[in-house]
Amino acid sequence: MCGIVGYVGHQSAVSMLLNSLKKLEYRGYDSSGIGIVDANKRKIAFRKDQGKISNLEKMLNARPLPESHLGISHTRWATHGAPNKKNAHPHFDTSKKIFIVHNGIIENYESLKKDLIKKGHKFISDTDTEVIVHLISDFYNGDIFHATQKAVKKLRGAFALGVICEDSPEQLIAARIGSPLIIGVGDHENFIASDVPAILESTNKIIYLKDGQMATLTSDRVDVFDFDGKPVKAKVDEVTFSVDAVQKQGFDHFMLKEIHEQPAVLEQMLKARLKGSKVSLEGLHLTDQQLKDVEHVFIVACGTAYHAGLVGKYIIEKLARTPVSIDVSSEFRYRDPIIDKKTLVVAISQSGETADTLAAVREAKNKGAKVVSICNVVGSSLVRESDGVLYTHAGPEIGVASTKAYTAQVMMLFFMAIKFSQIKNEKGSALTKDLMAAMKELPALYTSILKSKRGIAQVARKNSHFGCFLFLGRNINFPSALEGALKLKEISYIPAEGYAAGEMKHGPIALIDEYRAVVCVVPQSDIYEKMISNIQEIKARKGKIIAIATEGDQQIKPHANHVVYVPRTHELLTPLVVALPLQLIAYYISVQQGCDVDQPRNLAKSVTVE
Ligand code: M6R
Numbered sequence: 001m002c003g004i005v006g007y008v009g010h011q012s013a014v015s016m017l018l019n020s021l022k023k024l025e026y027r028g029y030d031s032s033g034i035g036i037v038d039a040n041k042r043k044i045a046f047r048k049d050q051g052k053i054s055n056l057e058k059m060l061n062a063r064p065l066p067e068s069h070l071g072i073s074h075t076r077w078a079t080h081g082a083p084n085k086k087n088a089h090p091h092f093d094t095s096k097k098i099f100i101v102h103n104g105i106i107e108n109y110e111s112l113k114k115d116l117i118k119k120g121h122k123f124i125s126d127t128d129t130e131v132i133v134h135l136i137s138d139f140y141n142g143d144i145f146h147a148t149q150k151a152v153k154k155l156r157g158a159f160a161l162g163v164i165c166e167d168s169p170e171q172l173i174a175a176r177i178g179s180p181l182i183i184g185v186g187d188h189e190n191f192i193a194s195d196v197p198a199i200l201e202s203t204n205k206i207i208y209l210k211d212g213q214m215a216t217l218t219s220d221r222v223d224v225f226d227f228d229g230k231p232v233k234a235k236v237d238e239v240t241f242s243v244d245a246v247q248k249q250g251f252d253h254f255m256l257k258e259i260h261e262q263p264a265v266l267e268q269m270l271k272a273r274l275k276g277s278k279v280s281l282e283g284l285h286l287t288d289q290q291l292k293d294v295e296h297v298f299i300v301a302c303g304t305a306y307h308a309g310l311v312g313k314y315i316i317e318k319l320a321r322t323p324v325s326i327d328v329s330s331e332f333r334y335r336d337p338i339i340d341k342k343t344l345v346v347a348i349s350q351s352g353e354t355a356d357t358l359a360a361v362r363e364a365k366n367k368g369a370k371v372v373s374i375c376n377v378v379g380s381s382l383v384r385e386s387d388g389v390l391y392t393h394a395g396p397e398i399g400v401a402s403t404k405a406y407t408a409q410v411m412m413l414f415f416m417a418i419k420f421s422q423i424k425n426e427k428g429s430a431l432t433k434d435l436m437a438a439m440k441e442l443p444a445l446y447t448s449i450l451k452s453k454r455g456i457a458q459v460a461r462k463n464s465h466f467g468c469f470l471f472l473g474r475n476i477n478f479p480s481a482l483e484g485a486l487k488l489k490e491i492s493y494i495p496a497e498g499y500a501a502g503e504m505k506h507g508p509i510a511l512i513d514e515y516r517a518v519v520c521v522v523p524q525s526d527i528y529e530k531m532i533s534n535i536q537e538i539k540a541r542k543g544k545i546i547a548i549a550t551e552g553d554q555q556i557k558p559h560a561n562h563v564v565y566v567p568r569t570h571e572l573l574t575p576l577v578v579a580l581p582l583q584l585i586a587y588y589i590s591v592q593q594g595c596d597v598d599q600p601r602n603l604a605k606s607v608t609v610e
Contacts, residue, residue, distance in 0.1 A: 002103035002121035003027035006162035009189020013071035028077025031088035035099035036071035048088040072162040076364035077604040093137030102129040104158035118434030183207040184246040197246035208379040255399035263446040285388035300360040301348035305404040310479035312413035329356035334415035350405035352380025438570035460588030466517040472501040473521035484582035501534040516540040
């Protein structure tokens with residue numbers, strides 16, 4: 001949610017910033033801007049425009065900025081103020097000496113703004129961000145670091161900040177609370193950014209700035225401080241993923257690339273986690289006894305991660321017979337949930353920066369629960385706030401629609417469920433043994449589904465004209481239906497509802513007529529016949545049925561208008577195999593509709609505001 005990049009070094013700041021900013025466009029694309037200090041005149045200059053970064057690029061080509069070695073840039077996902085040029089970052093103070101870029105929300109901006117206006121500061125945007133720069137300028141008496149330090153102490157809410165001042169043409173300042181910010185340590189150049197992919201072409205040496213920390217960067221030095229100005233020894237990590245991981249590598253879209261990465265992701269997870277007949281939950285930081293003592297699991301997550309968590313509820317309860325509750329994080333945080341020391345809270349998040357999930361974790365910890373997270377992004381805020389972490393290591397996910405992160409999260413929940421089950425029943429049940437054997441087959445099954453993607457694309461195209469979709473599933477595939485609907489609506493803007501098939505006749509069946517397409521997730525299982533009955537009810541009302549069924553299932557054919565087959569697997573693993581065709585159906589419909597697959601309207605990859 002908003003992307004920030006800052007640069008100080010020996011190269012051209014404008015081209016470095018523009019190139020890096022493009023890698024963060026997944027975080028927001030309502031407007032973008034660049035502010036620099038002119039290397040010769042020592043004056044600040046900027047360009048900003050509404051819309052995607054390509055608009056800014058055109059503007060920079062038409063009206064280039066002067067030579068510079070220090071600058072900040074921003075791509076915006078609007079919160080306060082419309083997505084227009086006036087509200088685009090960077091924002092500047094009344095004297096236009098100081099520029100800032102910001103990611104987050106300043107909760108006390110209205111009262112600060114009133115005071116600053118009284119003191120003569122002139123505001124020109126509708127953003128909360130603008131108060132920060134005026135506040136810095138209010139404290140400024142020639143030392144931009146100290147002015148920023150004083151200002152951040154007055155702010156309430158979440159922020160990651162980049163600050164430059166024309167009086168300090170060699171210095172970049174950064175600060176954070178609540179919103180992600182990293183420092184890239186280069187060779188005679190240093191960076192700040194919201195996320196690693198932005199700067200990976202230049203450096204893989206990263207400092208993860210912590211909440212309540214600030215930094216000063218020059219081309220040859222990085223110094224980290226707390227908000228009281230006390231120096232902090234910062235650890236420099238080396239990230240291991242390559243530049244290739246954040247490029248499309250010949251695929252039309254990141255989403256399609258990430259769908260294709262799933263066999264490899266599952267393969268590496270199996271290698272890392274399955275150790276003979278045991279499961280390794282390295283990173284969890286809980287002893288077997290502590291796990292045995294868990295009386296209640298509470299999962300918190302948002303969006304797709306929540307759907308993964310729902311699958312987790314079914315499997316943990318089935319395998320370990322431990323009760324599992326689950327909430328979307330935004331509900332959990334405000335409803336005083338019942339949790340205590342015997343509760344294990346599992347927070348699931350691809351980015352590890354989702355504001356609601358972070359708040360839910362804090363709430364859970366306040367109530368005395370242990371918190372473990374399932375997360376993809378190394379060093380993210382969620383990881384730092386959890387007692388233990390199970391990394392999915394699915395690699396960077398750039399497409400706004402989550403695909404490989406989802407299947408990796410579900411896979412990790414299987415590992416968790418098996419471990420729980422083995423701890424409670426030391427000999428290990430036949431069920432867990434069967435499951436582990438079947439899990440090893442998953443990468444090959446995924447590869448075979450991907451080989452049949454042409455057929456899935458055809459089904460998608462033939463049905464892309466429907467103005468409304470329903471997705472139905474039962475039992476462990478009820479979450480699959482929810483996830484299928486979310487995928488479709490977020491990237492094609494077609495209204496799509498996910499429903500428990502048995503719940504249809506309690507309301508949603510009223511929607512069914514010949515103009516609705518109904519995707520029925522109906523793999524072979526104990527409740528197959530029940531699904532068939534539900535499908536017949538839809539057919540009787542002329543709904544058009546796309547069935548996702550198990551290879552070899554002939555019985556489904558007369559009931560469905562289209563059948564997409566997935567390979568046979570263990571019944572409990574079916575959410576993992578049906579996920580692929582659901583992702584592909586959404587993808588191909590979005591392409592057919594001419595939508596922006598990777599950057600759908602109004603969305604951002606990382607939701608760092610409430
Ligand atoms: O980074 P997180 O997993 O915490 O993100 C949660 C949701 O914002 C995310 O899954 C969102 O629903 C995706 N756009 C779904 O494809």
